[in-house]
Each structure stands twice: as C-alpha cells, then as structure tokens.
Amino acid sequence: MYKELTATELADELERVRLFSPELTGPLAMLDEASLGWPRRYPQLAEPQRAFSQARHAQWPRTRSEETWRQVVATASALAGALRELGDIDLERCTEQAGWGTCGLTLSEDGQCSAAQEHLAPTVEPGSVR
Ligand SMILES: [Zn+2]
Numbered sequence: 575m576y577k578e579l580t581a582t583e584l585a586d587e588l589e590r591v592r593l594f595s596p597e598l599t600g601p602l603a604m605l606d607e608a609s610l611g612w613p614r615r616y617p618q619l620a621e622p623q624r625a626f627s628q629a630r631h632a633q634w635p636r637t638r639s640e641e642t643w644r645q646v647v648a649t650a651s652a653l654a655g656a657l658r659e660l661g662d663i664d665l666e667r668c669t670e671q672a673g674w675g676t677c678g679l680t681l682s683e684d685g686q687c688s689a690a691q692e693h694l695a696p697t698v699e700p701g702s703v704r
Contacts, residue, residue, distance in 0.1 A: 577608055577678065582662040584608060585654035588626075592651070596643040602630040609653060611665055611680035614688070622653040670694075 579587065588605060606627050613620040626649040632642040668677035668687040671694045679689050687693070 577611070577667075579608065580662050580664050581612075581657040581660040584612075585657040588650040588654035588657070592647045596633065596638060596646075597635075599630070599633055602633060602646065605650070606630050609657075611667070612657070614680040615665060615682065616660060619653070619656050622649065622656045625649040626653045 584605075588609070591602070591605070594601060609619070609623050609626065613623050626646075629642065629645040629649040632638065633646050666681045666685075668679045668681055668689070670677045670687065670690075672689065672692045673694065677687060677689060677693060679687055681687055
C-alpha cells in the first residue's frame, strides 16, 4: 500500500514512473494520492507535489502528448528528490477512528490532526473516569 511507504520508498516508486507506460494513469493517481499527505507535514514538498499532481492530470487520454509525459517523468523525479532530502522517514498518520475507518490523515508537526472534529467519540465504559 503506497500510503505506508517511507519517504525513500515513495521516492523509489516515483522514480520508477519513467519505466511505466504513458497509458497507465492508475499508478500515477495512486502516487499522487500517496504523496498528497506529505506536504501537510513538510511544507517544502508542497510545490513539487503540486507540480506532479498537475502533470499527471494532463496525462489523460484526451490531453496527453509526448510533452505531458515528459512533464510527468520530470515532476515525479523532482518530487522524489525532495522526498529523499527528508531521509528514510515515516509519515506520522492519525490513528483515531473516524466515520470512514482509521482517520489516516497526516499529523502536523505538533501532532494535531486537521480532521479532529471528524473523529468518533471514544467509546467509554459506563462509570469509567477519563
Ligand atoms: Zn485524525
């Protein structure tokens, strides 16, 4: 699962993009989603992540060309480079329960979840004190 990759593992996947077939947009969408959480914690990744996201959106059958594919490969590689600068780290994700299952959003530097209001109330045993 892409979401559990460390920075280095995700960078490896992004660098493999050049070996993909340009017709395969599914893996690009997954890599986009997998990398989306990182800028919440590491703002320096916002720009390369946005560039990759834009490039892969231009890779749909009706709009793609050699130029859009070149952009996908270049932006994936730039994002991989930015991820590698972080070292081989895990992204800390929220483990609270939310309506959709485990919350899974990236925690901010001080451990806050941006979807805290969506968390389900913890089930409290009657009579227990929290
Ligand atoms: Zn959360």
